[in-house]
Amino acid sequence: xxxxxxxxxxxxxxxxxxxxxxxxxxIIFLYTFTPDETTYxxxxxxxxxxxxxxxxxxxxxxxxxxxxxxxxxxxxxxALILGTLAAAAVYRSNFFGRESxxxxxxxxxxLPGIVSGIALRTAMGGFDIPFSFWTIxxxxxxxxxxxxxxxVLARFRRTSTSMIEASMDLGANSFQTFRYVVLPNIATxxxxxxxxxxxxxxDEVIVTTFTAGQQTTLPIWIFSQLTRPRDRPVTxxxxxxxxxxxxxxxxxxxxxxxSSSDTEGETK
Amino acid sequence: MTNHPSTPAVQFNKVNRYFGEVKAVDEVDLEIxxxxxxxxxxxxxxxxxxxxxxxxxxxxxxxxxxxLYGQDVSNLPPYERSVNTVFQDYALFxxxxxxxxIAYGLMVKKVPKPERKKRVDEMLDLVxxxxxxxxxxxxxxxxxxxxxxxARALINHPKVLLLDEPLGALDLKLxxxxxxxxxxxxxRVGITFIFVTHDQExxxxxxxxxxxxNHGKIEQIGSPSEIYExxxxxxxxxxxxTSNLIGGELAKRLTGSDQTFxxxxxxxxxxxxxxxxxxxxxxxxxxxRDVVYLGLYTRYLVEADGVDIVVIEQNLKTTSMDVVSxxxxxxxxxxxxxxxxxxxx
Numbered sequence: 304x305x306x307x308x309x310x311x312x313x314x315x316x317x318x319x320x321x322x323x324x325x326x327x328x329x330i331i332f333l334y335t336f337t338p339d340e341t342t343y344x345x346x347x348x349x350x351x352x353x354x355x356x357x358x359x360x361x362x363x364x365x366x367x368x369x370x371x372x373x374x375x376x377x378x379x380x381x382a383l384i385l386g387t388l389a390a391a392a393v394y395r396s397n398f399f400g401r402e403s404x405x406x407x408x409x410x411x412x413x414l415p416g417i418v419s420g421i422a423l424r425t426a427m428g429g430f431d432i433p434f435s436f437w438t439i440x441x442x443x444x445x446x447x448x449x450x451x452x453x454x455v456l457a458r459f460r461r462t463s464t465s466m467i468e469a470s471m472d473l474g475a476n477s478f479q480t481f482r483y484v485v486l487p488n489i490a491t492x493x494x495x496x497x498x499x500x501x502x503x504x505x506d507e508v509i510v511t512t513f514t515a516g517q518q519t520t521l522p523i524w525i526f527s528q529l530t531r532p533r534d535r536p537v538t539x540x541x542x543x544x545x546x547x548x549x550x551x552x553x554x555x556x557x558x559x560x561x562s563s564s565d566t567e568g569e570t571k
Numbered sequence: 572m573t574n575h576p577s578t579p580a581v582q583f584n585k586v587n588r589y590f591g592e593v594k595a596v597d598e599v600d601l602e603i604x605x606x607x608x609x610x611x612x613x614x615x616x617x618x619x620x621x622x623x624x625x626x627x628x629x630x631x632x633x634x635x636x637x638x639l640y641g642q643d644v645s646n647l648p649p650y651e652r653s654v655n656t657v658f659q660d661y662a663l664f665x666x667x668x669x670x671x672x673i674a675y676g677l678m679v680k681k682v683p684k685p686e687r688k689k690r691v692d693e694m695l696d697l698v699x700x701x702x703x704x705x706x707x708x709x710x711x712x713x714x715x716x717x718x719x720x721x722a723r724a725l726i727n728h729p730k731v732l733l734l735d736e737p738l739g740a741l742d743l744k745l746x747x748x749x750x751x752x753x754x755x756x757x758x759r760v761g762i763t764f765i766f767v768t769h770d771q772e773x774x775x776x777x778x779x780x781x782x783x784x785n786h787g788k789i790e791q792i793g794s795p796s797e798i799y800e801x802x803x804x805x806x807x808x809x810x811x812x813t814s815n816l817i818g819g820e821l822a823k824r825l826t827g828s829d830q831t832f833x834x835x836x837x838x839x840x841x842x843x844x845x846x847x848x849x850x851x852x853x854x855x856x857x858x859x860r861d862v863v864y865l866g867l868y869t870r871y872l873v874e875a876d877g878v879d880i881v882v883i884e885q886n887l888k889t890t891s892m893d894v895v896s897x898x899x900x901x902x903x904x905x906x907x908x909x910x911x912x913x914x915x916x
Contacts, residue, residue: 465662468629471649472656473676474727483679487666 328546335539354536364541367524374436374520375504378443382500383493385444386451394459412449419445420513427514434516442514443507447500454496458489495559498552506549521545578641580605580731580763581626586635588621588787595621596632597787603731603780605640608757609765610774613784614810619767622784623733626765627656640730655724656733659740661716663708669695669719670704676727694722697756714745721753725760732757734766738773750776771811775799783807799835801912808833808914815839815880816914825853831914836883838910841871841902854905855880862897871897873904880904 309317338349358364392398393405411419423442432438466488470480508522515523521541528538583601587594596618603609611619624630625637628649636645644652655676663672670691671678677687695701698718708716717737724732737753738746754777757764768774774781775795783790783798783806791803802808808816818831826832841859857875864886871882882904 463660463662465658465660466664468627468649469656469658469662469664469723470675470679472627472629472654473679473723474650475675475679476648476650479679483675484664487664 331539331542331546335536335543337536354540358537358540361537363519364524364537367519367521370436370518371505371521374439374443375501377440378447378504379497379501381440381444382447382451383497386448386496387455387489387493389448390452390455390459394456408452409449411445416507416509420510423510424513434514436518438514438516439511439518439520442510443504446507446510447504450499450503451493451496454492454499455489458492462488491559495556498556502549502552506545578605579603579638580607580640581765582638583622584636584638586622586625586637587633588618588625588630589633594787596625598635599787599789601782601789601792603763603765605763606761607763608754608777608779609763610778610781611765611767611784612769612771612774612781612811614769617784618787619782619784620735623656623735623765623767626731627654627733628652653727653730654733655727655729655731656735657717657720657724657737659735659737661708661720661740663716663719663723665708667708668704669700669706669708669711672708672719673704673723673726675723680727690726691722694726697725697759698722713741714749717741717749721756725756725762729762731763731765734764736768737766738768738770746773753777775811783810785810800910802833803912803915805831805833805914808912813881817878817880821876821878825855826908826911828913832911833914834906834911836870836881837868837885839880839882839904839906841873841882841884841904843900843902851908852905853908853911854903856901856903859897859900859902871902873902875904 333347335354336350336352337344337347338351338353339347389404389408393401420442423438423445427434427438466484467480470484471477475483506522507520508526511520511523519527522545525538525541525545528534528541579602581601581603583599586596586599586601588596595616599618599622601622611622613619621630625632626639628644628647628651632645636643638644639652639654664675667675673691673694674687677690682690691704692701695704698721700715700718700722703711703715703719708719711719717740721737734753738749741749750773753764766777775798778795780792780794781798782792785806791798791807793801798807798811802811802814805816808814813836814833815836816831816833817825819829822832823829855875857873857880859871860874860879861872863870866886868883868885871884873880873882
């Protein structure tokens with residue numbers, strides 16, 4: 304579309320920024336293959352894939368990974384339900400304090416994680432709730448709800464209200480209207496919001512450290528690995544793995560929200 | 572067309588709808604006959620759309636009752652009324668193709684698929700969109716979307732079809748074409764059509780009867796010619812077409828009563844010669860202040876007794892040259908006394 308070439312300094316700056324952002328990840332990827340376990344020497348002293356096998360055999364790693372996946376799944380599901388309901392309420396009805404609710408919902412993602420974390424921990428301590436799997440889920444849900452809420456609300460705002468009336472008018476009850484008209488219209492927003500929420504939950508460290516008991520989620524496991532220099536390549540293997548499984552949903556989410564906003568205009 | 576032709580299709584009994592302090596609909600009584608093409612005409616905020624939404628069930632009256640063929644529907648949800656709506660923005664479902672959009676009403680009622688298909692085809696035929704069933708709404712033009720919306724609303728065989736500013740989004744040419752077509756479709760299906768519009772020309776062209784709304788009340792109900800020829804209120808006289816309103820002393824001199832009356836510009840004749848007049852003619856002398864030649868007709872602004880009167884004269888013999896010289900001339904206005912309409916208080 305833009306036929307004019309960007310000026311050279313801008314091109315250099317853009318590439319520089321991209322390199323700055325992504326070279327560290329490349330380094331991690333590179334050092335998953337190093338035979339030297341403690342130091343980062345360049346060029347690599349050799350080439351080995353043995354760390355993959357070692358990582359594969361680590362039971363503590365598997366436990367953390369399973370826990371992280373479980374937490375992310377359940378936090379995402381609750382976020383999908385609560386976020387959608389909240390968005391529907393804020394969009395459809397005009398009640399007292401609507402703006403404040405909207406603001407309060409978005410707040411957890413804006414607040415520093417350390418503040419949310421300490422607040423949650425204090426509250427849970429105060430109510431004598433034992434730290435468990437569920438406290439982690441609750442911690443994560445606080446910010447996962449926000450991404451779903453934002454996505455779904457934006458979609459609702461682009462959907463014509465008369466569509467819901469049209470459905471009721473044609474004989475559909477509330478359930479049928481939700482099933483055949485509302486859900487298909489917000490489906491891509493739900494998918495995008497859900498994947499983003501999953502990715503956020505999956506790599507969360509700060510809130511988790513405050514809300515977890517004895518459990519170790521994957522990011523916390525990686526964090527604890529810092530104190531064990533001999534395991535460094537194993538950590539790199541895991542980091543690479545996390546990059547990949549985080550990358551896929553984010554990539555898909557972007558594709559989905561981009562393609563749906565393309566078609567949105569045509570329905571008007 | 573139904574078993575009880577005497578029952579009105581829609582009846583409003585002292586219907587109110589308040590939004591907080593605002594009386595959107597204020598004590599409205601209304602009867603719409605079976606099989607009628609009925610227009611609710613009025614400026615925006617006059618309550619016409621609220622009335623339509625209350626018939627559909629999207630809105631509930633604050634007070635009073637609404638009857639549909641004798642049944643009190645005031646508190647029924649939209650899906651329990653035999654009424655369907657064509658929305659102003661059409662409200663087609665963007666994720667469904669044309670066929671599925673039209674079949675929606677049957678689908679939610681669990682009508683078997685072969686039957687659905689058959690009736691969708693009938694509807695596509697009715698709105699002249701054969702072969703469009705697999706297109707998406709986004710691939711249709713405005714006029715085509717409107718037809719799909721119409722087919723989708725008619726497939727349930729509603730007793731009453733509601734149309735909210737049905738032609739508002741179309742361009743002039745298409746609008747005129749759809750006016751004729753809507754009327755033809757209504758006569759073919761024999762369903763009561765109620766439509767809301769702010770366009771007086773549209774209301775006059777299409778409907779059997781018109782209700783003129785203003786400030787939540789109905790100012791007048793009548794056939795298009797009744798509304799046009801005999802406006803009952805100042806508002807109707809001004810909103811439907813243009814009108815000369817004459818009151819006070821002048822009215823008393825001309826008609827013997829100081830009650831304000833309205834006279835349409837085209838009913839008045841302008842002449843420079845003193846014609847012999849009959850007893851049924853009302854005459855008034857004045858001076859031409861402004862003339863506009865408009866091809867088909869000429870519009871004069873005549874000042875008589877300090878009142879500005881608009882006159883429209885068809886250009887049967889007049890040429891644009893005559894018109895130019897008319898300015899400043901003394902003229903005599905005359906009209907038949909039956910052409911005036913007395914305006915109520």
